[in-house]
Amino acid sequence: MSSKYLVWAMLAVSLVAWGVTVWAQEPAAAPAAEPAAAPAGAGADNALALSEEAKAAEEAEANKLDTGFWAMIISSGGLGITLWLSLLATSIAAAGLTIDSFINIREKKIVPQALVTSVRESMEQGDVMKALKICEDAPGSLANILSAGFGNVKEGFDVIQDVVGVAADLEGEKLLQRVAYLNVCANLAPMLGLLGTVQGMIYAFASLATMTAGAAQQAALALNISQALWTTAAGLVIAIPAISFYTFFRNRATKIMLGMEGLTMDLIKSLRNVEVVEE
16 A cells, blocks of 8 residues: 555655764764863862862863763663664654554545445345446445445345355454554553663663762763653653554544444345346
């Protein structure tokens, strides 16, 4: 289906654009700071001044640590960038599936009124073969169900009911399968966010274990915790609309299928007393 290929094309283009943007945002390495000149004298005052200078240098180094969104993504390493790309892919897939569902899961599209009118007129005329030909020329969920019934008209009404019921179940599964992928996105996004949260907390505790206490350590710790919270938030932002749309479209599809089954039985009820004469 063309809409499926469009979704995958959008996904591929967006992934490439995201990757280029991420690597383009990588900050240039800051030049190494020149060592401060040693104090001329010796004594307690000089030692205090040296301590203050060291503290000021540490605070300056901490201030140089970029805590922006792009810097946070880049500093998260290969796994972190992969997680963010996966979240982006999930969001694009969820958006594409939502648009596809808005287009295809509609009563007017699944149960076209023109088909219903044509089949009803043919059945009122008693021309079952004409009704079958109309369904074959307009393939779709309703047409497939009706074709199953009209194609077995020689077998009797009980057989017609059975094959119509089987065809209706099959078409219903096909319709719900489109929506099921949206549910996959809704479940996958928070799991990716949770994995990013775990990674951020691992890095946070690693910074506590490997860095000297001070402003630089606090900045690194804050950056790692920020990454953990950002991934969690991103996963929830994707999952909440996805699960909402999944529920909406699943209920809509179920309602359409129930109505279509009732309409089908109404259209084929005239076949109860039909006798097929072999020529």
